[in-house]
Amino acid sequence: MRLPPYLMQVKIHGQRHAFSIWLPLFIIGPIALIFLLALCLIALPFLLLSLLFTWRWYWWRYAIIGVPAFFGILHSLPGLKVDVDDEEQHIVVAFY
Amino acid sequence: MSENQKKILQMLAEGKISVDEALRLLSLTGTDRDTRNDSNNTASKSTPRYLHVVVEPKSGAAPEHRHGRVNVRVPFGLIRAGMKLATLIPPEAADKVNDAMKEKGMSFDMRHLKIEDIEELISALHDSEVNVDTDDETVRVYAE
Numbered sequence: 062m063r064l065p066p067y068l069m070q071v072k073i074h075g076q077r078h079a080f081s082i083w084l085p086l087f088i089i090g091p092i093a094l095i096f097l098l099a100l101c102l103i104a105l106p107f108l109l110l111s112l113l114f115t116w117r118w119y120w121w122r123y124a125i126i127g128v129p130a131f132f133g134i135l136h137s138l139p140g141l142k143v144d145v146d147d148e149e150q151h152i153v154v155a156f157y
Numbered sequence: 158m159s160e161n162q163k164k165i166l167q168m169l170a171e172g173k174i175s176v177d178e179a180l181r182l183l184s185l186t187g188t189d190r191d192t193r194n195d196s197n198n199t200a201s202k203s204t205p206r207y208l209h210v211v212v213e214p215k216s217g218a219a220p221e222h223r224h225g226r227v228n229v230r231v232p233f234g235l236i237r238a239g240m241k242l243a244t245l246i247p248p249e250a251a252d253k254v255n256d257a258m259k260e261k262g263m264s265f266d267m268r269h270l271k272i273e274d275i276e277e278l279i280s281a282l283h284d285s286e287v288n289v290d291t292d293d294e295t296v297r298v299y300a301e
Binding site: 063123126127129130133134136137138139140141142143144145146147148 | 224231238242
């Protein structure tokens with residue numbers, strides 16, 4: 062079973078500014094999930110109404126495929142690292 | 158020498174089996190071990206975890222063509238997960254991508270791209286490395 066990332070590192074070293082931050086996703090993630098669920102509950106009546114009116118356009122298919130795909134991508138993020146370094150700045154974004 | 162091979166030699170020494178039978182049994186134990194080694198090698202070989210894309214600028218490159226150093230490590234799981242999103246690309250956007258690729262000389266329909274194709278590509282990448290060497294930079298794409 063793949064787990065979502067628990068840490069995110071953002072490092073920006075410029076000529077004027079430099080900072081490095083470790084975001085504890087294992088804390089932010091559950092909070093964001095609770096907010097997302099609350100938002101879904103609030104928006105549910107409107108979603109159902111729009112679903113009724115736009116049934117023929119099949120947009121709900123995209124939601125059915127898109128939501129699991131989004132979580133699949135989220136769970137595949139650990140290990141992703143982008144490191145860009147030029148003469149002016151050095152940027153690192155990594156998920157652990 | 159494994160326990161099985163010792164037993165076979167002992168049986169040969171005791172005269173319980175003939176030389177031919179001993180040879181046949183020994184070859185079988187060898188094949189068994191080789192098969193296991195092969196399957197272990199295949200298992201470790203066929204599971205690359207990351208795709209690396211490294212762009213290194215050359216020191217002698219002209220300043221206007223000099224780009225930064227880029228090092229990207231992408232988990233193959235992310236590529237597989239992203240492939241599922243490819244089904245969400247609207248047909249109009251897919252047509253535009255196909256046209257752009259055709260202009261570059263690649264006859265390719267991205268709507269027909271399947272997850273099996275990606276798996277094949279990933280396993281092929283394990284054995285190969287792409288190196289592009291230009292006057293300004295070196296690009297390396299490899300799996301690990």
